Amino acid sequence: MRRKIPSTAALIAFESAARHQSFTKAAQELSLTQGAVCRQIAALEAFLNVELFRRSRRGVLLTEAGQSYARRVAGQLDAVERDTLAVMGQQGAMSIELAVVPTFGTQWLLPRLKDFQRLHPEITVNLTNRTRPFLFADTAFDAAVYFGDGDWSGTRAHLLMGENPMPVCSPALLNGQAQLSAEQIAQLPLLQQTTRPYAWRQWFSAQGLNTPRDMAGPRYELFSMLAQAAIHEMGVALIPPFLIRRELAEGRLVVALDQALTDDDRAYYLIVPERKSESAALNAFRDWLVTEAAQYRQQPA
Known part of the structure; x- marks a missing residue:
């Protein structure tokens, strides 16, 4: 089946003209005549049956359809260029x-x-x-x-x-204590991990506690976000220590209670x-x- 794809030359001319908002600058960039750029874009508009530019005495402006199409074409041409350079640069790699x-x-x-x-x-x-x-x-x-x-x-x-995450927090939340009890942690804001929604419930259960608010608290998708929130005293987070070694070594985070959550x-x-x-x-x-x-x-x- 023949693909419904316009010529690459027309797409390149359109992308350049759209980026510069000028047929003249596109022609200079592509080492073409202005007439050649005009013909390529006219052919593209005929292929699409859509007006991409509005012509005026002051120059050209993208239509709404032209703006949308230009964003998509630019992204696809960038991807093709990256893939092409990657293949050219492999040489057996x-x-x-x-x-x-x-x-x-x-x-x-x-x-x-x-x-x-x-x-x-x-x-x-x-x-x-x-x-x-x-x-x-x-x-x-x-x-x-x-x-x-x-x-x-x-x-x-x-x-x-x-993973074996442990409850960690800013040292300011310890209030001078070496560590907190599970009951004390339950009273603090609990920072939640989006992809591990039941982590705190499982951790408290392992400590023999039933905490009604174990799934309450702000949710973050990445452990790096959790770590930053904990550093800024927003609450306690369950984070694998190997992901925050620097923060622990520098004292920006501390282990609130030395009890890891194990998940077999x-x-x-x-x-x-x-x-x-x-x-x-x-x-x-x-x-x-x-x-x-x-x-x-x-x-x-």
């Missing part, structure tokens, strides 16, 4: 597009990636934030690091580590689609990451 939960990626994975690059300089690992599961078939991702039960259809899950059903996993299981680059990254995680789990708390 390999790359991995990895979806990763944000705070884990920045606080644990990124500081270690230099070791993988040293071992495999021919492989580039690109990271993109994703906080929730998705369909690999609908994305360009080769693998994902996510927190869950490891049950992801059509994939193979490789265990990395548990959920952990961080590397998820690899079965159709990618033969990828040499992915297998090298998987072996390195699983080994790094195993060594980390064996370290003292």
